Amino acid sequence: MGELGLPDLDPTSDRPVFKQIADHLRAAIDGKELAPGEKLPSESQLIGHYDVARMTVRHALQILQSEGLTVAEHGKGVFVRSRPPVRRLASDRFARHHREEGKAAFIAEAEEAGVKPSVDSINVTESKASPEIASRLNLSSDDSVIIRARRYLLNGHPVETATSYIPASVARGSQIAQTDSGPGGIYARLEELGHRLDHFTEEIRARMPLRDEARALKLAPGVPVFHLIRTAYDQAGRPVEVCDTVMSSDAYVLSYELPAR
């Protein structure tokens, strides 16, 4: 434990012991006595310091973990999580000039930030629209959609999964139905097909990841995800794409600009 001066327990308090320990450690993290990346005292050290059972210190550590303040690494120790707000979605990220330069939004943004973008698990299928998607795309329930699923990585680390739904009547036969959607991404293809894009709407939720999501994004415990549903409209006012994305909240800061009108 060394120089880290953790206080003693307050036996008069009715605050549970494990919460008191969590409080002490949290204060040390907040006060930078434990810097990001630094190793916390091991379970045995905490047991020795506080003279409590192992389960009690584990419970305390688990709280910090569920708050996203720490990560445990099997066999090594528990470490203060470093939270670099790495990436930021600018509200002009779908500006047309990016597409005209032949770059999809994700690629353009990542390169600007100086990190190496990549995409994997690209999977393109066609099937009937789910009720949710049909409603957003203004389709009836037996219309078909092209479904493009993929995963985005930065410097090899997964940060986002995305699934796009495009009405089959719009995209069938085009490069949108191919694995490689070509330069500028599917938005460039949609414009070539005569659907000049007018605006997007985005709905943002925050929640804890499901098991599959945590695995696909390699999320540490206690990290929530953004769940963003974007709908693209062409200038005729017709919805031409719905994109359902799940993003690690560690990797993103979303950024928007609103007019005061």
Added chain:
Amino acid sequence: MGELGLPDLDPTSDRPVFKQIADHLRAAIDGKELAPGEKLPSESQLIGHYDVARMTVRHALQILQSEGLTVAEHGKGVFVRSRPPVRRLASDRFARHHREEGKAAFIAEAEEAGVKPSVDSINVTESKASPEIASRLNLSSDDSVIIRARRYLLNGHPVETATSYIPASVARGSQIAQTDSGPGGIYARLEELGHRLDHFTEEIRARMPLRDEARALKLAPGVPVFHLIRTAYDQAGRPVEVCDTVMSSDAYVLSYELPAR
């Protein structure tokens, strides 16, 4: 346990027992065998069914709780969380016509949604700007700011805490420095002071709540928060307010509209 046909453990699997149990319960919730609001089997029932130690089933239940799927109520049981996506922030929520009707954004929106809005814990102080705030407001570090903290509730349930920072040089002596900021809220006051608002920027993060935040918003375990930082700019391009808000992700779906240009 009754009609709920939980599977048995797979002793050949190397998946930990507590995870298998969590999987079974999660599947029952996803498959609506356990409806929202419904009570899960009690710890003793699960112990009996699986023939495991209490700690093991508690561990399983804790996972579901950290995923936000359930809530435990002391002395009553563990229940499937019902998640009503209650509220949505429209991207025109700062449109001037709302202010001209004498309503602050929060009030106008809530009334439209048919719920009873209220505000409490209003606290107005003046002090030196923190480096973070000074930088966003384009101030030097010994300039003062007016700090307005408050908490918003819907139907008596807290959903959001907000802290606004306004340069003292702008707001001092005005109603902005009073507890009651008057009709239309502080944005209306800023415009009266000659700072006609031009646009806002919003930065959105998602993370787990800190202890104080969880308490102030009465958050159930496993519910992340939105952390939103909004900066308001007047038509001279000067930042005139920074608002730092923490919102329960249970209560909000954020919604934005982006031009394609």
Added chain:
DNA sequence: CGCTAGTACATGTACGTACGAGTTGAGGAG
């Protein structure tokens, strides 16, 4: 000198016990 086996230590999983504290409902006292 280089590799390896061993050891110490880290967290992960799982078992057990005991008692505290909130909730509910049944049954007895009045």
Added chain:
DNA sequence: CTCCTCAACTCGTACGTACATGTACTAGCG
């Protein structure tokens, strides 16, 4: 019949044990 007590059940906290598994370092072998 009403009210209250209490038992029974719930989850919460805290103690103990044991062994598994991943990591890192070191002593010793080749």
